[in-house]
Amino acid sequence: MTERPAFYRFPNGEKAPLPFAPEEYETRLAGLRRSMAEAGVEAALLTSMHNVAYYSGFLYCAFGRPYGLVVTPDTAVTIAAGIDGGQPWRRCHGDALTYTDWARGNFWRAVRHVAGTGRRLGIEGDHLALAARAELDVHLAPASVTDIAPAAMRQRIAKSPAEIALIREGAAVADVGGHAIRDAIREGAREIDVAMAGRDAMEAEIARRFPQAEYRDTWVWFQSGINTDGAHNPVTARRLRRGDILSLNTFPMISGYYTALERTLFLGEPDTESLRTWEANVAAHEYGISLLRPGITCAEVAQRINAFLEERGLLQYRSFGYGHSFGILSHYYGREAGLELREDIDTVLEPGMVISMEPMLTIPEGQPGAGGYREHDILIVTEDAPENITGFPYGPEHNVID
Structure with a gap:
């Protein structure tokens, strides 16, 4: 034998x-x-x-x-x-x-x-x-x-120039998926149909940019109405209705490297309270980006955004931390927990780190403005102001779908 x-x-x-x-x-x-x-x-x-x-x-x-x-x-x-x-x-x-x-x-x-x-x-x-x-x-x-x-x-956590170059490509692919999703949004469409449009566009774009790579794991979470209340809620067959709050989330995967784009949208004009909450979350997002400079700790960033939201009576609606590192990770592997914008993380930001800014407010169902509001950009920490490598626009002036 x-x-x-x-x-x-x-x-x-x-x-x-x-x-x-x-x-x-x-x-x-x-x-x-x-x-x-x-x-x-x-x-x-x-x-x-x-x-x-x-x-x-x-x-x-x-x-x-x-x-x-x-x-x-x-x-x-x-x-x-x-x-x-x-x-x-x-x-x-x-x-x-x-x-x-x-x-x-x-x-x-x-x-x-x-x-x-x-x-x-x-x-x-x-x-x-x-x-x-x-x-x-x-x-x-x-x-x-x-x-x-x-x-x-x-x-x-300390990204090399080669890693940053790959992450830039991923951020650009995420934008491609975002535009495909926006174009697919219409009353009566199912979440799954809109999500597939974004995923297919990103898969094709990754193959165009990286013809010798392996292709796997790129995904989209597109949420509507009550399904927007959690950042990681899966896609369903719910049909979009006029007046819905929407959450666009694209996640291209390139050779194990994850990037992301997340945006709040509305199908039709938002009501007054929804608009107020959305604009407040956008303001927190922009304020948070301005804080991402060398020398500040993750905890300090979280505490300052907490104070910003508390002044506006919205802190109790905060859902999770304000951002995280990027690199080899996805929804089922990898995590650089030492670089997350939370109160219990004392890591000091340094040039070359790559981190998201993604505040989220969740207003419970039954209250005015109910839904989950989230914006997400990817930032490279530099010696001076952070470099934002996400290009898809955010806010009410860009993301109200007629």
């Missing part, structure tokens, strides 16, 4: 173009290795989609299987499942090992082959599940385990 390996190399075909040049990935790995050395870590096992993609370029599809990237002072090896064929090797920076399904624990045998046993190991404490941690202990018997997720997050 043929012996079945636990893992093997499968360099099938030629290496595919990655989102960034090899030098970009080497710079990222060098930063991670510095953090490892400072923490006394001999080998790191990264298991999250965002960190595997950030350091290797490969964005995996788990489907119930484990994936990883093992980083040592000298190597960086992607560990992927056999179901993916040669794609992990083609679309990763450096080398890859493929593990097989022929015996339980083969993922961990592949990890052990690279990381060794009895080492001082780094893991992602916010991602490695309890069951996986038990397997790690059995197969790797680490001398110690250190959480390196916070250090990796701090590194991802």
Whole structure:
């Protein structure tokens, strides 16, 4: 009987173009290795989609299987499942090992082959599940385990020029989707129909701008009426009615990098109280953008916008924090929680950070002006005023649909 390996190399075909040049990935790995050395870590096992993609370029599809990237002072090896064929090797920076399904624990045998046993190991404490941690202990018997997720997050927060260039492209694609949505809005249309128009326009635009990329995960949340009360409410088949408040949300995904455009609109003229709330939220949005300068903390930004809304009697309708970082993330992976505009985040803004400004007010159903009001722009923090890379217009003068 043929012996079945636990893992093997499968360099099938030629290496595919990655989102960034090899030098970009080497710079990222060098930063991670510095953090490892400072923490006394001999080998790191990264298991999250965002960190595997950030350091290797490969964005995996788990489907119930484990994936990883093992980083040592000298190597960086992607560990992927056999179901993916040669794609992990083609679309990763450096080398890859493929593990097989022929015996339980083969993922961990592949990890052990690279990381060794009895080492001082780094893991992602916010991602490695309890069951996986038990397997790690059995197969790797680490001398110690250190959480390196916070250090990796701090590194991802500081965007490189190449990342900023990709994020600019994403913001422009989001605008394309926004215009397609606006053109599709009409009385009687379903939310799903309007959403598909925006998504299709963005998919085509991404393929035009990035002809050698992979295409997946671009989406739209288009909400109407009561469905606007939450920022992440899914699309429904509700039909648009004259007088509806609308929420346009486009999310193009380019090689794991998420960008967003979010706008309040009305189908027909808004009533007096709706207009007052909308204009107040726009004013908070513009005030918030003016605060995004080096030296201010995320908490200070949140507190100042809180005061702005409290003066107008609207703070009790605030829905969530006022913005977040951009990078490798989507609605199901990745988060740079250290760069969110909330009262409990003390991170100081620095040039090169990329962050949104997105105040939202939700007026409950049954009250005058009911609905969710939200504007969202993407800002690059510079030495001086922030650079707004979102182009789609906002406010009542632009987004009342006749």
